[in-house]
Amino acid sequence: MTEEAKQEIFHNWLDKYRALFFKVIRIYAFNDYDRTDLFQEISLQVWRSIPSFRAESSESTWLYRIALNTSIKWIKTEKKHNSNHQQLDDKVAGALKANPVQTDEKLSWLYDQIGKMNEIEKSLCLLLFEGFSYKKMAELLGISESNVAVKIHRIKKTLMSESQKFEDHGV
Amino acid sequence: MEFEDLKKIWDNQNQKYMYTIDETALGKSMKLKKDKGIRMLNWMEWMLITVKLVVGGALIFKELFESDSNPFVYLFGGLLLISAGYLYMQRRQRLSQPYDFESNMLGDLNHAIESARYKAKISYMMLLYWIPISIITLSALYFDGESLIKIGLTGLFFIVIFFAGRWEHYSCHVARKRKLESIKDKLLTD
Secondary structure, eight states: OOOHHHHHHHHHHHTTTHHHHHHHHHHHSSSSHHHHHHHHHHHHHHHHHGOOTTSSSOOHHHHHHHHHHHHHHTTTTHHHHOOTTTHHHHHTTTSEOOOOOOHHHHHHHHHHHTTTHHHHHHHHHHHTTTTOOOHHHHHHTTHHHHHHHHHHHHOOOHHHHHHHHHHHOOO | OOOHHHHHHHHHHOOSEEEEEEEHHHHEEEHHHHHHHHHHHHHHHHHHHHHHHHHHHHHHHHHHHOOOOHHHHHHHHHHHHHOOOOOHHHHHHHHHHOSSSSSSSHHHHHHHHHHHHHHHHHHHHHHHHHHHHHHHHHHHHHHHTOOOHHHHHHHHHHHHHHHHHHEEEEEEEEHHHHHHHHHHHHOOOO
């Protein structure tokens, strides 16, 4: 594959699936610096994955896999251990610029709840909301369908119980 | 709220315009990240190999011209050269190893754990290396008749370096490996 072809696929994916990437970074990172850092990490892995992409799975499934696998391994050590932090800040500032968008209170609450889950539950919750079947989730995660079902049951139970509190108290 | 209500909230979002991507800045940062990851491990490996070769070779070479040669020095120098060779073989094996992990989250985690384990092993080897280096240096100072203050300060320097390295080994490399292992546990347990 030529460098130009790789570039073209990369830019196409970045444009077409930006909402997918933004959902993932919003779940796994909680401030603009971390979100930018995670987005860069995901972009790098997406770039590296292009030659191994086969049309056996859909583009979006492939990109969910890359984005989620990168996010669960992304541990916030970069900032803490990066001695060239300021230098890195200067060089990459602006890779991702937040736009002023209208905030939906319920959606923000939902993201907060997902943000409280562990790394694996976050992935499953996202896949669940995005309409993936248990079978597909099991394939993507490499675990059994019954394991997925148990985890999803727990996730739904937690979300519904928390939503009850949210509705009752508005918090 | 029922789950269907939560799904509706989710489906109604529009995250597409939450951020603007600056592709030039993104390209720069991706290059930095890519280079940084490769550089770090390569640097650790080559640093260890070079130091072992130079110190081991220098010890044996120096001993060849001594009138009363010490077999312990030959042994130690030889061990350093062998361990440099061993490390070089490990590096070659690492570079030639095919990606033999399943293409799912579990496989990806296994690969990340394997890689973190290798980095922790190299970092541990670097840490252990300070022990013979400090013993040799302190012995040399002692036999050269240097003052106790000088020997003590040198010893203190080695202790500080050792503990700083130990802190880095555990807080960075081992912590990352453990974190990944704990994520794998979360994935596999119900």
